Amino acid sequence: MSTxxxxxxxxxxxxxxxxxxxxxxxVLVEAGLGLEPWNVxxxxxxxxxxxxxxxxSIIVGAVVLLLWIPLRQRPxxxxxxxxxxxxIAMDGTLAALPETHTLAVRILLLLAGILLNGVATGLYIAAxxxxxxxxxxxxxxxxxxxxxxxxxxxxxxVAVVATGFALGGTIGVGTVxxxxxxxxxxxxxxxxFAVPAASDGSTVVAxxxxxxxxxxx
Numbered sequence: 001m002s003t004x005x006x007x008x009x010x011x012x013x014x015x016x017x018x019x020x021x022x023x024x025x026x027v028l029v030e031a032g033l034g035l036e037p038w039n040v041x042x043x044x045x046x047x048x049x050x051x052x053x054x055x056x057s058i059i060v061g062a063v064v065l066l067l068w069i070p071l072r073q074r075p076x077x078x079x080x081x082x083x084x085x086x087x088i089a090m091d092g093t094l095a096a097l098p099e100t101h102t103l104a105v106r107i108l109l110l111l112a113g114i115l116l117n118g119v120a121t122g123l124y125i126a127a128x129x130x131x132x133x134x135x136x137x138x139x140x141x142x143x144x145x146x147x148x149x150x151x152x153x154x155x156x157x158v159a160v161v162a163t164g165f166a167l168g169g170t171i172g173v174g175t176v177x178x179x180x181x182x183x184x185x186x187x188x189x190x191x192x193f194a195v196p197a198a199s200d201g202s203t204v205v206a207x208x209x210x211x212x213x214x215x216x217x
Contacts (some may be wrong), residue, residue, distance in 0.1 A: 006195055006196065009195055010127040010128065010129065010195055011127070011129075013123045013124065013126060013127040013193060013195070014077070014078050014081065014123075014124055014127035014129050015081065015085060016123055017119075017120045017121070017122070017123030017124030017125075017126075017127065018078075018081060018082055018085040018086055018089070018120070018124050019085055019086075019089040019120075020089075020116055020119060020120035020123065021086050021089070021117060021120035021121065021124065022054070022057075022085065022086040022087065022088065022089025022090040022092075022093065023089050023090070023092075023093040023116065023120075024113045024114075024116035024117035024119075024120055025039050025057075025086070025090050025113070025117070026089070026090045026091075026092075026093035026094045026097065027093070027097070027109050027112055027113035027116065028109075028110065028113040028114070028117070028174060028178070029043065029053060029090075029094060029170075030094065030097050030099075030100060030106075030109055031100070031106045031107070031109035031110040031113060031174060032106055032170060033106055033107070033110045033170075033172045033173055033174040034110075034170055034171050034172030034173055034174030034175035034176070034177070034178070035169065035170050035171070035174065035175060035178075036117070036175070036178050036182075037157040037160050037161045037164075037175070037179075038057075038060070038134055038157075038160055039053070039057070039164075039169070040160065040161050040164030040165060040169035040170065040171055040175070041060065041160045041161070041163055041164035041167075041169060042056045042057045042060060042164070042169070043056075043164060043168070043169040043170060044163065044164035044165065044166065044167025044168045044169035045060070045164070045167060047167060047168035047169070048167050048168070052091045052094075053087075053090060053091070053094070054086075054087035054088060054089075054090040054091030054092075054094070055087060055091065056087075057086060057087035057090060058083055058084055058087035058088075061082065061083035061084075061086070061087070061132075061133045061134070062083055062133075064133040064134055064136075064137050065079065065080075065083060065133040065136075067137055067140075068133070068136055068137070068140060071136075071137070071140030071141065071143070071144055072140070072143075073136045073137075073139070073140045075130055075133070075136070076129050076130020076131075077129045077130060078124060078127060078128075078129030078130040078131070078132070079129075079130040079131060079132060079133055079136060081129070082124075082132040082133060083133060110173075110174045110177070113174075114174075114177060114178050114181055114182065114185070115185065117178070117182060117185075118181070118182060118185025118186050118188070118189055119185075119189050121182065121185075121186040121189065121190075122185075122186055122187075122188070122189025122190045122191075122192060122193045123189065123193050125186070125190055126189075126190050126193040126194050126195060127195070128195070134156075137156065138152045138153050138156055139152075141156070161175070
């Protein structure tokens with residue numbers, strides 16, 4: 001695969017992945033059985049402010065990106081694109097989805113949303129255009145404090161979920177199911193969507209070692 005073709009494929013993967021991530025988040029919102037941690041916060045802030053959850057996601061992403069400055073993190077194309085594309089796709093999908101009321105349909109939406117989120121995560125991370133703003137916050141805190149990424153992720157996401165829930169965000173079985181399944185799903189799709197490397201035709205899925213992948217935009 002030529003360099004131009006690889007770059008084109010990576011760009012397509014980046015934007016398709018981010019759009020699907022926003023769509024999957026909207027599906028989880030519509031299911032109403034529990035959201036991923038950051039969207040618990042986004043939904044709570046949306047309830048508080050009257051803004052759409054997608055707009056709140058964009059605002060929070062921009063604020064988090066500003067926190068990269070003291071942490072000396074460098075954003076990539078994927079980082080900046082993440083701030084806008086995910087929120088726009090989330091609001092667009094929510095506007096298109098019909099309201100659902102039956103539990104069976106909501107369960108199907110929950111499972112579909114988590115699976116689609118895994119696909120989306122594999123696509124955008126494998127594109128290697130930089131981490132999402134929230135991931136970069138956690139890796140930046142890891143570098144500045146010397147604490148493990150797992151600890152930083154846990155601390156940040158517990159605070160995010162607690163704040164979001166207090167503001168009216170939805171937590172539930174979907175939140176737990178997402179937490180235990182997104183890692184294996186994302187790893188599966190990272191391998192599937194890996195872009196061939198230029199030198200020897202091998203595949204690479206991330207700029208850093210796998211243990212540092214946080215698997216969330």
